[in-house]
Amino acid sequence: MKSSLASEGGTPVRKEFLPFSLPMLGDEEKAEVLKVLDSGWITTGPRAFEFEKKVAAYVGASEAVALSSCTAALHVSLAVLGVGPGDEVITSTLTFCSTANVIIHLGAKPVLVDVRSDTLGMDPVEVEKKMTAKTKAIIPVHYAGHPCRMDDIDSLAASRSVPVVEDAAHALGAEYRGKKIGSLSRLTCFSFYPIKNITTAEGGAITLNDRELADKIRLYSLHGMSKDAWKRYSSRGAWYYEVLYPGFKYNLTDLQAALGLHQMDRLDGFLARREHIASLYDEAFSECEEVSSLHVERDVKHARHLYPILLNLEKLSIDRGRFIDELRAENIGTTVNFVPVHMHPYYRDTFGYGPGDFPVAEDAYERVISIPLYPRMTDEDANDVMEAVKKVASHHRKG
């Protein structure tokens, strides 16, 4: 006999709520933070610079600039490329709002494109249709940590000499055709928000292979000042500086970098753990008709930031919202990535988007749920997630 649903008074699959995500911070991070506090230098300085070196070395880029968020990284990237009023920037509609917001901040127009149905990554065929003489940059979004088809996107970009700025918020550790994400494009932006593959509480980075452009990013991200605080206040510094551009305040502090230094050391272990849990899910859901997993292409290494499941709604008597409520009653936390950008009121009303404009993203949005996937989870936690999904699916099977 089936055990009854927690929402109907049955016993939940687990006693304690399993959050959608939790960071994994250890004694090394704690000790490093205390060292920074004791040192008297808490803003951007030696730890941030060391963190930059680790990020650059890991992804195989010559430069990394650590910043306060991936949003900041995307904003500065477009600014140093000279994106401004009258320009268009192409990106995926299935992304976090900040990818599109930063384009608006610079006075340019976000030109949204639909995604591929198998990976939910930006569809190069749709990119080609939207390229015009005004296209000033392309921002592929590596949804869930699965790299987009970069060869196709790069050749489109190259055909019009348009730079590619990757939104790799989900993709630290991912690889495309044997190369790490972060080493491929003009600029790649990462996020170190608490749920990401590593965290600095809040933080981000841009990686690139261009020293001059990296210096420009450093300048733009700190008010446009010719010298950062370390160069002014440390024992070898000098007070005089000049403002060369009306820049932003987007630096990453040494306190944050203290976390990041040790998170980088653990990254490969984190990725292996994520891959292990994802493989358990892949197997479990391959036998569950009500649920589909996303496809993984053969020429990539998936960073496994998210594990989105797609509900096969024709086989279920409930919708996605109700499925999430049932999982919460079973003590499983989830989220939805993402409400497509064009469905948010600002974008819908400003650019006149309507239903059916991006059919693949809209269909995915109706059906998608991101389930817990993080290194701090035990196999038992993962089993609870699988059991809860199967329990809810079987109770609400149609017919």
Ligand SMILES: Cc1ncc(COP(=O)(O)O)c(C=O)c1O
């Ligand atoms: C695809 C994508 N891009 C950009 C961001 C922004 O990252 P941050 O919070 O570091 O600004 C996020 C954050 O969740 C994201 O998911």
